[in-house]
Amino acid sequence: xxxxxxxxxxxxxxxxxxxxxxxxxxxxxxxxxxxxxxxxxxxxxxxxxxxxxxxxxxxxxxxxxxxxxxxxxxxxxxxxxxxxxxxxxxxxxxxxxxxxxxxxxxxxxxxxxxxxxxxxxxxxxxxxxxxxxxxxxxxxxxxxxxxxxxxxxxxxxxxxxxxxxxxxxxxxxxxxxxxxxxxxxxxxxxxxxxxxxxxxxxxxxxxxxxxxxxxxxxxxxxxxxxxxxxxxxxxxxxxxxxxxxxxxxxxxxxxxxxxxxxxxxxxxxxxxxxxxxxxxxxxxxxxxxxxxxxxxxxxxxxxxxxxxxxxxxxxxxxxxxxxxxxxxxxxxxxxxxxxxxxxxxxxxxxxxxxxxxxxxxxxxxxxxxxxxxxxxxxxxxxxxxxxxxxxxxxxxxxxxxxxxxxxxxxxxxxxxxxxxxxxxxxxxxxxxxxxxxxxxxxxxxxxxxx
Amino acid sequence: xxxxxxxxxxxxxxxxxxxxxxxxxxxxxxxxxxxxxxxxxxxxxxxxxxxxxxxxxxxxxxxxxxxxxxxxxxxxxxxxxxxxxxxxxxxxxxxxxxxxxxxxxxxxxxxxxxxxxxxxxxxxxxxxxxxxxxxxxxxxxxxxxxxxxxxxxxxxxxxxxxxxxxxxxxxxxxxxxxxxxxxxxxxxxxxxxxxxxxxxxxxxxxxxxxxxxxxxxxxxxxxxxxxxxxxxxxxxxxxxxxxxxxxxxxxxxxxxxxxxxxxxxxxxxxxxxxxxxxxxxxxxxxxxxxxxxxxxxxxxxxxxxxxxxxxxxxxxxxxxxxxxxxxxxxxxxxx
Ligand SMILES: Nc1nc2c(ncn2[C@@H]2O[C@H](COP(=O)(O)OP(=O)(O)O)[C@@H](O)[C@H]2O)c(=O)[nH]1
Ligand SMILES: Nc1nc2c(ncn2[C@@H]2O[C@H](COP(=O)(O)OP(=O)(O)O)[C@@H](O)[C@H]2O)c(=O)[nH]1
Ligand SMILES: [Mg+2]
Ligand SMILES: [Mg+2]
Numbered sequence: 001x002x003x004x005x006x007x008x009x010x011x012x013x014x015x016x017x018x019x020x021x022x023x024x025x026x027x028x029x030x031x032x033x034x035x036x037x038x039x040x041x042x043x044x045x046x047x048x049x050x051x052x053x054x055x056x057x058x059x060x061x062x063x064x065x066x067x068x069x070x071x072x073x074x075x076x077x078x079x080x081x082x083x084x085x086x087x088x089x090x091x092x093x094x095x096x097x098x099x100x101x102x103x104x105x106x107x108x109x110x111x112x113x114x115x116x117x118x119x120x121x122x123x124x125x126x127x128x129x130x131x132x133x134x135x136x137x138x139x140x141x142x143x144x145x146x147x148x149x150x151x152x153x154x155x156x157x158x159x160x161x162x163x164x165x166x167x168x169x170x171x172x173x174x175x176x177x178x179x180x181x182x183x184x185x186x187x188x189x190x191x192x193x194x195x196x197x198x199x200x201x202x203x204x205x206x207x208x209x210x211x212x213x214x215x216x217x218x219x220x221x222x223x224x225x226x227x228x229x230x231x232x233x234x235x236x237x238x239x240x241x242x243x244x245x246x247x248x249x250x251x252x253x254x255x256x257x258x259x260x261x262x263x264x265x266x267x268x269x270x271x272x273x274x275x276x277x278x279x280x281x282x283x284x285x286x287x288x289x290x291x292x293x294x295x296x297x298x299x300x301x302x303x304x305x306x307x308x309x310x311x312x313x314x315x316x317x318x319x320x321x322x323x324x325x326x327x328x329x330x331x332x333x334x335x336x337x338x339x340x341x342x343x344x345x346x347x348x349x350x351x352x353x354x355x356x357x358x359x360x361x362x363x364x365x366x367x368x369x370x371x372x373x374x375x376x377x378x379x380x381x382x383x384x385x386x387x388x389x390x391x392x393x394x395x396x397x398x399x400x401x402x403x404x405x406x407x408x409x410x411x412x413x414x415x416x417x418x419x420x421x422x423x424x425x426x427x428x429x430x431x432x433x434x435x436x437x438x439x440x441x442x443x444x445x446x447x448x449x450x
Numbered sequence: 451x452x453x454x455x456x457x458x459x460x461x462x463x464x465x466x467x468x469x470x471x472x473x474x475x476x477x478x479x480x481x482x483x484x485x486x487x488x489x490x491x492x493x494x495x496x497x498x499x500x501x502x503x504x505x506x507x508x509x510x511x512x513x514x515x516x517x518x519x520x521x522x523x524x525x526x527x528x529x530x531x532x533x534x535x536x537x538x539x540x541x542x543x544x545x546x547x548x549x550x551x552x553x554x555x556x557x558x559x560x561x562x563x564x565x566x567x568x569x570x571x572x573x574x575x576x577x578x579x580x581x582x583x584x585x586x587x588x589x590x591x592x593x594x595x596x597x598x599x600x601x602x603x604x605x606x607x608x609x610x611x612x613x614x615x616x617x618x619x620x621x622x623x624x625x626x627x628x629x630x631x632x633x634x635x636x637x638x639x640x641x642x643x644x645x646x647x648x649x650x651x652x653x654x655x656x657x658x659x660x661x662x663x664x665x666x667x668x669x670x671x672x673x674x675x676x677x678x679x680x681x682x683x684x685x686x687x688x689x690x691x692x693x694x695x696x697x698x699x700x701x702x703x704x705x706x707x708x709x710x711x712x713x714x715x716x717x718x719x720x721x722x723x724x725x726x727x728x729x730x731x732x733x734x735x736x737x738x739x740x741x742x743x744x745x746x747x748x749x750x751x752x753x754x755x756x757x758x759x760x761x762x763x764x765x766x767x768x769x770x771x772x773x774x775x776x777x778x779x780x781x782x783x784x785x
Contacts, residue, residue, distance in 0.1 A: 037516060037520070040510055040516045041516045041517075041701055042701070043700035043701055043702070045511075046507050046510045046511055109698065109723075109726070110579070110581075110723065110751070111578070111579025111580060111581065111696065111723075112579065113578070113579060115610075141751070142615075142751070143587075143614075143615045143618035143619060143622070144611045144612075144614035144615035144617070144618050145611070145615075147610075147611040147614045147615075148609075148610045148611030148612075148614075148615070149610075149611075150611075151610035151611050151632075152610050155610070196723075196725065196726045196727075197726070197727070198726065198727060223579065223696075223698070223699075225577070225696075225699050225700060225702040225703075226698050226699065226700060227513040227698060227699055227700025227701065227703075227728065227732065228510065228511050228512070228513050228700060228728075229513070229698050229726070229727055229728035229729075230698075230700075232727050233698075233727075250577070250578060250579075250663065252663060252665075252666075253577070253663035253664070253665055253702065254663070254664070254665040254702070254705055255700075255701075255702040255705075256701070256702075258700070259700070278578065278608070278609070
């Protein structure tokens with residue numbers, strides 16, 4: 001992808017503001033610049049961005065930073081929460097009329113994906129809700145548009161109503177609904193022609209269809225790649241027709257999809273479905289939190305934050321810090337650490353999720369060897385209680401026993417012991433560093449499993 | 451010749467060739483854009499942070515591209531500092547100079563590469579629903595009006611009704627369509643079409659393809675294959691690979707341009723749907739970064755709604771009111 005995610009950007013900015021207890025106003029200011037750019041790059045309308053940033057700023061300043069997070073992650077968390085809230089809940093339900101048939105009208109710009117979405121929605125209603133929709137071909141302008149819908153109808157073995165291209169779309173809608181009543185269809189989906197929101201004539205035609213068809217749903221179909229203009233389009237359609245929902249198409253591409261946020265914010269109607277491909281089963285419910293992190297381009301940082309929150313016990317973390325300082329860190333602690341970290345997921349993945357991990361030289365090409373980790377675990381588990389507490393007591397014969405017990409070689413046991421000693425020394429250094437007593441790099445850090 | 455001189459010359463000598471329609475289509479773009487820049491200069495007398503922020507927003511709103519805009523603003527700030535510019539009016543000249551630098555690639559040729567006395571093959575590529583088929587129909591009409599014989603290849607064998615759609619255009623403009631059935635191999639369709647074009651001795655063959663999102667690797671490979679087949683059948687062909695871009699597209703258009711270029715060596719852009727309110731500013735970033743010129747512009751759904759792109763006109767249209775010394779001239783108001 002051409003742009004870097006917000007996580008990476010924040011990471012760069014945040015090298016300066018890491019490791020403080022509270023998110024300060026100055027921190028927030030630098031970070032908000034990055035948030036703003038990320039949103040603009042994702043095609044969120046600039047006015048929407050402005051409002052959003054102001055809100056987040058207010059909320060983020062003065063927040064306590066959670067034990068397990070950096071201030072940067074804390075801000076990302078706030079941004080994400082606000083963004084998700086703005087996106088609304090999950091609402092992939094289609095209205096049901098008191099008296100069938102339920103009428104759904106598909107509207108939008110040219111080429112947005114209305115006809116395809118009509119077919120997808122019909123498929124969805126039948127599969128998920130056991131409905132029997134009638135498709136109505138009301139696009140009399142685009143060459144072969146009726147043909148296109150008929151082909152989709154054939155693929156789905158579903159009836160398509162049309163009156164050719166010489167009858168007005170208003171009349172087609174009217175007769176289509178009558179036909180649906182006659183044949184006891186419980187849904188009617190009207191596929192209309194694409195039109196510009198500034199085309200008064202054609203927008204008027206939609207209003208007429210609305211008057212005759214009295215739709216229970218008017219869905220705006222929008223291309224997820226739409227840029228700043230999305231607000232104008234959504235606003236006009238909403239003003240003139242009163243939308244009830246949005247279908248966001250072509251989300252299977254690599255667009256950030258910031259238009260979703262723009263549309264939601266100007267129409268305040270739910271995004272009900274997303275199009276994830278050209279095939280007729282590629283319609284999915286809209287997930288606000290997924291969309292939020294997609295727009296921010298943060299990949300899985302958010303899930304890491306979640307994991308960190310649920311998995312890392314704060315008290316234990318404090319104890320560990322104490323042990324690091326006093327050098328009383330034992331193989332037991334090490335094993336526990338290892339288990340805790342591993343419970344968060346495969347280590348490779350975890351490292352990948354860490355914002356800025358890509359920038360740390362030592363981590364760049366680290367391929368965490370899960371097998372190696374299993375070996376380390378096996379070796380430690382073959383030690384006695386006393387050995388784990390006092391590794392210095394492990395002599396040659398004990399080493400042989402441990403090797404045998406774990407199914408590893410004596411050399412491997414030696415290596416682990418050596419690395420453990422190094423690690424303890426390094427931890428001491430690190431904890432001193434953290435307290436600002438000593439300057440020094442972490443360049444030679446080497447864990448037993450790297 | 452300087453950008454502005456060239457622009458002015460063009461305007462005085464060439465203004466008649468610019469169709470009314472082209473101007474109409476650009477009116478919205480132009481009006482909102484240049485009026486706002488003018489207002490900006492009036493409203494903010496002082497060159498300060500707020501002024502730059504607003505300028506940034508005007509450019510962002512046109513989908514010009516975030517990094518392009520940020521670079522530009524940074525340069526402007528530097529200029530303002532080094533030249534000690536305090537009044538916005540003084541900065542107006544610098545702004546237009548910077549914009550011109552960004553946009554002016556000098557000898558960009560935006561004319562289609564049509565061979566004299568031999569077959570020209572043009573391949574249309576792009577994401578879904580941007581206007582490939584429609585633009586082919588419109589271009590066929592335009593070429594025919596110029597006295598060329600044209601053939602079309604229904605290379606979208608995937609989307610429901612796509613072949614029929616091209617056939618309707620064929621009937622409408624009086625051009626034959628080479629087609630197979632839905633689901634057929636598009637490379638085979640194009641292969642047949644090139645052969646047929648050679649035996650018939652037509653001037654131009656326009657090849658339609660199915661829309662595809664640029665992150666779909668197999669589909670991009672398929673496109674490479676289509677292009678290869680054309681080249682094998684007719685060395686030197688295709689003579690143009692036109693990427694069709696919807697003017698409403700935001701930043702993703704840059705990705706489209708990059709990836710489609712890697713796969714098929716895009717030679718030009720057709721910018722469609724400029725009759726809406728979207729400004730299509732991302733083509734400026736594409737032109738700046740990838741040096742792919744816009745060659746044609748779509749301003750509607752009818753046969754005659756396709757125009758040759760005049761970069762200077764476009765630029766001038768976008769920025770007319772902030773160009774120095776031009777606003778006094780009579781003709782200027784009209785563009
Ligand atoms: N990749 C992808 N393509 C889509 C999606 N929805 C629609 N399309 C394609 O977009 C193009 C335009 O769709 P269509 O339904 O004809 O748009 P309409 O003009 O609004 O009716 C077609 O090529 C569709 O196959 C989607 O969710 N993903
Ligand atoms: N307003 C407007 N609509 C256009 C323009 N070009 C194409 N369209 C419409 O956009 C939709 C998709 O066009 P199509 O040629 O089928 O796109 P393709 O999927 O790329 O082949 C159709 O409804 C066209 O009529 C244009 O320049 N202006
Ligand atoms: Mg349609
Ligand atoms: Mg097409």
